[in-house]
Amino acid sequence: MSHPVTRVLALLELLQARPGLTGVELARRLEVDERTLRRYAARLGELGVPVEAGRGRYGGYRLLPGYKLPPLMFTEDEAAAVVLGLVAGHRTGLAVGESATESALAKIRRVLPQGLRERVEAVTDTVGHTSRAVPAARPAADTLLTLAAAARARRRVRLRYRSWRGEETERELDPYGLVFHAGRWYVTGLDRLREAIRTFRLDRVVSAAPLEERFPDPGAFDPVARVVESLSSVPYRHEIRVLLEISLAEARRRLPPTVATLSQAEDGVLMVARAERLDGMATMLAGLGLPFTVLAPDALREEVTALAGRLRSYAAR
Amino acid sequence: MSHPVTRVLALLELLQARPGLTGVELARRLEVDERTLRRYAARLGELGVPVEAGRGRYGGYRLLPGYKLPPLMFTEDEAAAVVLGLVAGHRTGLAVGESATESALAKIRRVLPQGLRERVEAVTDTVGHTSRAVPAARPAADTLLTLAAAARARRRVRLRYRSWRGEETERELDPYGLVFHAGRWYVTGLDRLREAIRTFRLDRVVSAAPLEERFPDPGAFDPVARVVESLSSVPYRHEIRVLLEISLAEARRRLPPTVATLSQAEDGVLMVARAERLDGMATMLAGLGLPFTVLAPDALREEVTALAGRLRSYAAR
DNA sequence: TTTATCCGGACGGATTCTGCCCGGATTCGA
DNA sequence: TCGAATCCGGGCAGAATCCGTCCGGATAAA
Numbered sequence: 217m218s219h220p221v222t223r224v225l226a227l228l229e230l231l232q233a234r235p236g237l238t239g240v241e242l243a244r245r246l247e248v249d250e251r252t253l254r255r256y257a258a259r260l261g262e263l264g265v266p267v268e269a270g271r272g273r274y275g276g277y278r279l280l281p282g283y284k285l286p287p288l289m290f291t292e293d294e295a296a297a298v299v300l301g302l303v304a305g306h307r308t309g310l311a312v313g314e315s316a317t318e319s320a321l322a323k324i325r326r327v328l329p330q331g332l333r334e335r336v337e338a339v340t341d342t343v344g345h346t347s348r349a350v351p352a353a354r355p356a357a358d359t360l361l362t363l364a365a366a367a368r369a370r371r372r373v374r375l376r377y378r379s380w381r382g383e384e385t386e387r388e389l390d391p392y393g394l395v396f397h398a399g400r401w402y403v404t405g406l407d408r409l410r411e412a413i414r415t416f417r418l419d420r421v422v423s424a425a426p427l428e429e430r431f432p433d434p435g436a437f438d439p440v441a442r443v444v445e446s447l448s449s450v451p452y453r454h455e456i457r458v459l460l461e462i463s464l465a466e467a468r469r470r471l472p473p474t475v476a477t478l479s480q481a482e483d484g485v486l487m488v489a490r491a492e493r494l495d496g497m498a499t500m501l502a503g504l505g506l507p508f509t510v511l512a513p514d515a516l517r518e519e520v521t522a523l524a525g526r527l528r529s530y531a532a533r
Numbered sequence: 534m535s536h537p538v539t540r541v542l543a544l545l546e547l548l549q550a551r552p553g554l555t556g557v558e559l560a561r562r563l564e565v566d567e568r569t570l571r572r573y574a575a576r577l578g579e580l581g582v583p584v585e586a587g588r589g590r591y592g593g594y595r596l597l598p599g600y601k602l603p604p605l606m607f608t609e610d611e612a613a614a615v616v617l618g619l620v621a622g623h624r625t626g627l628a629v630g631e632s633a634t635e636s637a638l639a640k641i642r643r644v645l646p647q648g649l650r651e652r653v654e655a656v657t658d659t660v661g662h663t664s665r666a667v668p669a670a671r672p673a674a675d676t677l678l679t680l681a682a683a684a685r686a687r688r689r690v691r692l693r694y695r696s697w698r699g700e701e702t703e704r705e706l707d708p709y710g711l712v713f714h715a716g717r718w719y720v721t722g723l724d725r726l727r728e729a730i731r732t733f734r735l736d737r738v739v740s741a742a743p744l745e746e747r748f749p750d751p752g753a754f755d756p757v758a759r760v761v762e763s764l765s766s767v768p769y770r771h772e773i774r775v776l777l778e779i780s781l782a783e784a785r786r787r788l789p790p791t792v793a794t795l796s797q798a799e800d801g802v803l804m805v806a807r808a809e810r811l812d813g814m815a816t817m818l819a820g821l822g823l824p825f826t827v828l829a830p831d832a833l834r835e836e837v838t839a840l841a842g843r844l845r846s847y848a849a850r
Numbered sequence: 851t852t853t854a855t856c857c858g859g860a861c862g863g864a865t866t867c868t869g870c871c872c873g874g875a876t877t878c879g880a
Numbered sequence: 881t882c883g884a885a886t887c888c889g890g891g892c893a894g895a896a897t898c899c900g901t902c903c904g905g906a907t908a909a910a
Contacts (some may be wrong), residue, residue, distance in 0.1 A: 305617065361613060
């Protein structure tokens with residue numbers, strides 16, 4: 217072991233992989249005197265990588281979070297897992313910070329040893345998927361982090377938001393929760409501009425800045441249910457009410473929450489939904505393959521009857 | 534800038550973030566003489582982090598892949614993206630190497646500066662999901678990397694495999710491709726033990742070692758189709774053939790490949806599938822909401838007719 | 851109390867670091 | 881071909897750093 221830079225990094229690597237090693241052991245591994253080992257530990261502290269030591273029996277050294285991120289000493293397996301994890305996040309839409317993800321990937325790929333890089337690329341090149349990649353619509357990492365921290369701390373945020381039309385508005389929001397749904401990130405909470413619960417897509421958030429104001433605990437507010445509800449509460453023309461002869465649990469498994477609201481009723485499950493066109497609803501009901509009763513509207517009964525007629529004609533071909 | 538260890542790491546950080554910086558610029562940023570900067574570059578080389586320099590106009594320094602992975606100097610956004618990417622991969626099942634992922638996450642979390650760690654944890658703690666997490670069934674990173682490299686290089690592998698019953702077998706496989714499907718990784722290829730195409734789950738692979746033998750290009754072999762087929766080629770009772778009045782692209786969007794095989798025909802799309810029960814198939818066809826012609830079997834026509842009758846009665850309630 | 855662990859200043863000899871000097875090599879575009 | 885812009889590395893001398901050794905002391909847990 218020839219040089220201090222080498223040894224200091226080796227110490228960092230040992231401590232990242234194995235918190236709690238003793239000074240004797242670390243000195244042995246680095247082939248230095250214990251006093252020197254202590255100097256290296258101090259050196260890491262000067263680098264912004266504080267090292268804490270427990271004294272006495274069962275003592276040893278471990279890294280503490282510092283004011284900055286230290287060099288990360290990954291093994292090859294870990295680096296591969298990181299690359300594939302980033303790629304996976306990208307594919308599913310769960311990745312955040314397009315630029316942060318891309319630059320992290322670039323940094324790793326640039327220095328991946330040849331053999332490992334080929335193996336990792338073989339995975340990404342050869343793997344086939346049976347489900348489609350999610351179209352890109354990702355929030356900046358900072359937006360997500362800021363809103364999550366604000367939601368947890370119950371702090372109001374000032375939100376600059378760009379609507380689908382391109383208009384920018386600024387408002388204050390009490391963020392109640394974050395939801396990941398169908399490849400997109402949403403924040404839902406009390407919009408102080410409208411004094412109503414609103415849901416926003418994070419990829420449309422231009423900026424989010426925490427304010428000093430706190431908001432009270434929203435109690436049993438369910439962000440997931442709320443996002444799903446707001447996504448489905450487009451003012452469709454028809455309100456539909458159908459009684460399904462099925463259990464509530466099974467209905468929940470079969471029907472996406474974005475499609476209908478389900479509740480237990482006397483003779484089955486009450487499904488309440490909205491639809492622009494009733495023929496599509498008739499088709500969906502037929503596709504459930506179970507007995508149902510149309511409570512409203514009458515026009516849906518007619519659509520179901522018409523569908524039955526069509527099926528009859530198809531079978532007769 | 535006080536100390537050589539500090540400066541060498543600062544150089545590494547600069548080069549990871551900005552390949553191509555000139556010696557003059559790097560020396561300025563590190564507040565050292567250019568000659569010293571050159572010495573630092575050489576020092577990185579000694580650390581196993583080779584630095585290449587382009588001479589002449591538009592020259593500059595950049596990192597090369599070395600024989601080992603260097604310390605990775607991530608920004609806070611990048612680290613957050615890595616953590617969230619790993620968590621995303623874990624959730625979707627696309628993550629590999631349970632232990633590699635966990636240890637990489639542990640390494641980062643241990644040293645994330647307080648503020649950033651809280652923000653990242655706020656995300657993972659507060660986010661709600663509308664789709665379910667995939668149950669864990671992940672291959673070791675090494676297994677995946679080895680098989681992918683072998684598939685690409687068309688090298689046979691010796692596979693030790695544990696069946697669902699717990700029996701271990703050893704065989705040689707010509708891996709044609711890897712597929713990720715429904716939260717699981719599969720490899721498909723020519724099983725030299727059976728001399729037939731077989732599909733294996735990677736989480737059941739005990740070990741995979743590349744051999745010297747090469748295998749010929751499998752030509753137009755489609756690993757995705759094959760995996761899907763082998764997963765669905767349970768010997769269902771009925772073969773079904775239906776002509777759908779729809780485009781092939783739309784059919785592919787509406788019908789999961791695990792359900793049916795689709796091909797372009799003269800008057801629409803030919804759907805070939807297998808089913809144990811025809812009433813379920815009738816229901817599915819009704820749920821497509823488009824005209825169709827049952828080519829076979831006759832019993833399916835009867836089931837469609839029966840479904841039409843049932844729908845008629847529901848509408849009459 | 852005992853055992854096992856970490857702590858840090860001081861010293862002196864050995865080694866390394868650094869800026870400066872300098873002649874040389876290599877790209878690229880006009 | 882030339883000029884501009886870039887990298888290269890040995891040598892020198894003064895400054896800085898490294899390292900083992902020494903040592904008295906502090907801290908946990910059983």
